[in-house]
Amino acid sequence: MSAVTAGSPKSMFDSGVLGWLRNRVFSSVPNAIISMLIVWLAVMTVPAAFDWLVTSSVVHADGTRECRAIDNGACWALIVEKHRLILFGLYPYDEQWRPLIVVGLFLALIGISCSRRFWNLSLIPIWIVGIVAIATMMWGGVLGMTFVPNERWGGLPLTLILSVFGMAFAFPLAILLALGRRSKLPVVKAICVTYIELIRGVPLISLLFMASVMFPLFLPDGMNIDKLLRAQIAIIMFAAAYQAEVIRGGLQSLPKGQYEAADALGLGYWQKTGFIILPQALRIVIPPMVNSLIAMFKDTSLVVIIGLYDLMNAAKASFVDPAWRGASMEAYVFVASIYFVFCFFMSKYSQSLEAGFARAEKR
Amino acid sequence: MASTVKGAKAPKQPLSLNDPRVRGLIYQVVALAAVAFCIWYLASNTIANLEARRIATGWGFLNREAGFAIGEGLISYGPADSYLRALVVGVLNTLRVAVIGIILATLLGTIIGISRLSQNWLLAKLASLYVEVFRNIPLLLQLFVWYAVISELFPGPRQALNPLPGIFLSNRGIKFPTPPDAAAFDYAGIGFILGIILAVVVANWARKRLYATGQTFPSGWAGTGLIIGLPILGWLIGGAPTHLDMPEMRGFNFVGGGSLSPEFAALLLGLVVYTAGFIAEIVRSGILAVSRGQTEAALSLGLTKGQNLRLVVLPQALRVIILPMTNQYLNLTKNSSLAVAIGYPDIVSIANTTLNQTGQAIEGVAIIMLVFFAISISIAMFMNWYNKRIALVER
Numbered sequence: 001m002s003a004v005t006a007g008s009p010k011s012m013f014d015s016g017v018l019g020w021l022r023n024r025v026f027s028s029v030p031n032a033i034i035s036m037l038i039v040w041l042a043v044m045t046v047p048a049a050f051d052w053l054v055t056s057s058v059v060h061a062d063g064t065r066e067c068r069a070i071d072n073g074a075c076w077a078l079i080v081e082k083h084r085l086i087l088f089g090l091y092p093y094d095e096q097w098r099p100l101i102v103v104g105l106f107l108a109l110i111g112i113s114c115s116r117r118f119w120n121l122s123l124i125p126i127w128i129v130g131i132v133a134i135a136t137m138m139w140g141g142v143l144g145m146t147f148v149p150n151e152r153w154g155g156l157p158l159t160l161i162l163s164v165f166g167m168a169f170a171f172p173l174a175i176l177l178a179l180g181r182r183s184k185l186p187v188v189k190a191i192c193v194t195y196i197e198l199i200r201g202v203p204l205i206s207l208l209f210m211a212s213v214m215f216p217l218f219l220p221d222g223m224n225i226d227k228l229l230r231a232q233i234a235i236i237m238f239a240a241a242y243q244a245e246v247i248r249g250g251l252q253s254l255p256k257g258q259y260e261a262a263d264a265l266g267l268g269y270w271q272k273t274g275f276i277i278l279p280q281a282l283r284i285v286i287p288p289m290v291n292s293l294i295a296m297f298k299d300t301s302l303v304v305i306i307g308l309y310d311l312m313n314a315a316k317a318s319f320v321d322p323a324w325r326g327a328s329m330e331a332y333v334f335v336a337s338i339y340f341v342f343c344f345f346m347s348k349y350s351q352s353l354e355a356g357f358a359r360a361e362k363r
Numbered sequence: 364m365a366s367t368v369k370g371a372k373a374p375k376q377p378l379s380l381n382d383p384r385v386r387g388l389i390y391q392v393v394a395l396a397a398v399a400f401c402i403w404y405l406a407s408n409t410i411a412n413l414e415a416r417r418i419a420t421g422w423g424f425l426n427r428e429a430g431f432a433i434g435e436g437l438i439s440y441g442p443a444d445s446y447l448r449a450l451v452v453g454v455l456n457t458l459r460v461a462v463i464g465i466i467l468a469t470l471l472g473t474i475i476g477i478s479r480l481s482q483n484w485l486l487a488k489l490a491s492l493y494v495e496v497f498r499n500i501p502l503l504l505q506l507f508v509w510y511a512v513i514s515e516l517f518p519g520p521r522q523a524l525n526p527l528p529g530i531f532l533s534n535r536g537i538k539f540p541t542p543p544d545a546a547a548f549d550y551a552g553i554g555f556i557l558g559i560i561l562a563v564v565v566a567n568w569a570r571k572r573l574y575a576t577g578q579t580f581p582s583g584w585a586g587t588g589l590i591i592g593l594p595i596l597g598w599l600i601g602g603a604p605t606h607l608d609m610p611e612m613r614g615f616n617f618v619g620g621g622s623l624s625p626e627f628a629a630l631l632l633g634l635v636v637y638t639a640g641f642i643a644e645i646v647r648s649g650i651l652a653v654s655r656g657q658t659e660a661a662l663s664l665g666l667t668k669g670q671n672l673r674l675v676v677l678p679q680a681l682r683v684i685i686l687p688m689t690n691q692y693l694n695l696t697k698n699s700s701l702a703v704a705i706g707y708p709d710i711v712s713i714a715n716t717t718l719n720q721t722g723q724a725i726e727g728v729a730i731i732m733l734v735f736f737a738i739s740i741s742i743a744m745f746m747n748w749y750n751k752r753i754a755l756v757e758r
Binding site (some may be wrong): 020304340 | 715
């Protein structure tokens with residue numbers, strides 16, 4: 001379709017920056033119009049956004065009113081003043097180094113799990129040690145650390161606990177559900193299908209409501225579990241159903257020959273599953289599992305609705321203070337960038353894994 | 364394998380734990396017993412707790428007076444109406460936002476998905492920026508931001524923004540002109556529906572004729588003409604009124620015209636913008652899944668680029684797209700339950716109010732779950748039917 005025909009003399013438009021502009025930006029009249037519109041849009045928005053975010057923003061002030069009096073950009077003074085509330089919620093101020101270490105532990109756990117060298121059974125003890133260390137740091141009560149009840153947990157550590165622990169504890173359950181759904185035993189299959197489809201058919205909010213208003217009714221008299229644990233159980237139940245479907249995808253994508261070869265060797269069901277099927281199937285599903293971790297990380301923000309102090313709710317609490325009223329956008333931009341950084345890098349990681357797997361497949 | 368064994372004369376063996384069928388049976392009995400025990404345990408605890416707290420279970424509360432007001436709805440409702448009617452208002456509100464959201468998200472997502480594959484570098488980069496930003500921020504946060512933009516940053520009704528004549532944006536929502544109650548607009552509506560039906564009929568007839576005789580018929584243009592022409596004809600028959608019901612500033616607020624509440628606008632905007640990011644990726648990967656040879660073959664047969672996209676690439680891409688797209692529609696519908704966070708009266712927020720007022724926790728949660736389960740099943744069944752219709756018939 002290009003107007004440059006084979007016989008035309010080579011001009012300065014064929015290569016270099018101008019050639020690129022001509023081929024990729026102004027290749028045809030409609031394209032040129034679209035490009036001009038985009039440039040116009042950028043000219044209208046980018047400088048204004050930069051001005052609001054950087055040039056006219058205020059970093060030091062005692063309240064929204066003072067901010068607005070100094071300049072009309074973003075009032076980052078809110079973040080300077082309230083960042084500990086947003087990041088750690090109502091955790092006792094002097095003890096906030098503990099949730100900080102917990103965030104570091106989480107990043108280390110995720111980092112270790114992302115590296116291929118640890119893709120074997122050594123991950124199980126690493127995770128058990130990690131979970132115990134995180135619980136110890138958060139609760140305290142030992143090694144001279146004061147006890148902090150989990151009603152006071154909040155902010156980023158709480159978001160990480162709900163999402164990462166939700167995924168980790170859902171994982172064994174999800175494997176059983178996925179195997180059960182592919183089982184030849186009709187009753188087992190029916191139980192697993194019913195569970196998975198019921199959970200996947202309803203929104204997470206309804207499970208969280210169930211956790212907050214129905215779980216207390218389910219337990220015998222005198223026994224009580226707190227709100228955080230109830231929400232965590234609901235999230236585990238939810239994550240298990242979705243992960244089960246992801247794992248089922250991995251089980252289905254294994255060639256039939258693998259099952260038949262295991263049968264031919266005389267392996268029993270659990271030997272076949274444990275030594276032949278799962279190690280291969282779980283490897284295939286790592287990229288979609290990372291994607292469901294991203295979804296889980298975003299979905300935990302729903303605990304706002306049942307009143308837990310996660311990152312999202314802590315951000316909302318930061319501008320409730322009368323002095324800081326009206327600075328909601330600044331708080332939202334701050335937490336949005338935290339969520340974005342986490343989700344963006346996880347999704348890039350999952351894409352690079354997928355590309356690596358595809359390359360390995362071709363070889 | 365079992366049938367061959369059955370055919371041969373198998374010696375009768377005593378029941379043994381080494382027999383996989385016997386073990387299978389035992390596993391199933393154990394699993395069933397465990398599930399039954401769990402349900403019985405939870406149910407008996409619940410019954411005991413309900414008795415201790417003197418909560419009467421049952422659906423009798425549905426006929427009692429609700430006593431709370433609902434901001435908006437498709438059917439008339441007042442605080443004196445029953446809980447049942449309040450819940451129906453909620454279900455209709457959920458369906459309204461879900462249906463409009465699905466249509467708009469599909470349109471926006473398809474445009475962005477195709478843009479990401481564009482030759483135009485600027486357009487492709489803008490589309491991928493959109494996808495990266497909106498997919499990686501929680502929907503709830505986006506809803507809060509949209510709601511804050513509308514309710515805090517937009518001016519009051521007196522200083523309402525007026526981007527187009529008759530359309531006013533303010534912190535009370537969006538006001539727009541509506542056609543008045545005139546027969547002409549009813550005729551136009553009937554014409555529109557007739558136009559769609561006739562367009563489908565013409566398209567079917569044209570395809571049959573094409574297959575039978577090889578003659579083409581411009582059914583696309585004819586259909587467009589019918590869908591646009593018949594409503595105009597209906598409007599002309601009704602006397603061609605040009606008057607519209609315009610929103611007008613009177614006192615402290617607008618009177619007349621139609622309106623979208625800030626809650627509805629924020630929820631719809633959030634759902635559409637968020638889901639479109641996911642749909643864009645599905646559309647993009649669907650188009651990439653059609654091999655390049657198909658396009659080359661189509662172009663060498665003399666099809667134009669537009670015909671190639673419409674007749675060769677999109678029908679094949681649709682087969683790849685349809686299942687993940689169904690999941691996105693289901694997600695959008697389930698995500699509409701986040702309405703409760705910004706105060707749009709959907710089924711979750713009304714069931715939640717009902718639950719808090721009456722104390723009927725189990726019934727309230729059950730209603731929410733049943734409604735969403737029913738919607739999910741209906742969408743899944745429709746999409747499965749559609750999927751079967753367009754699936755490749757292998758010979």
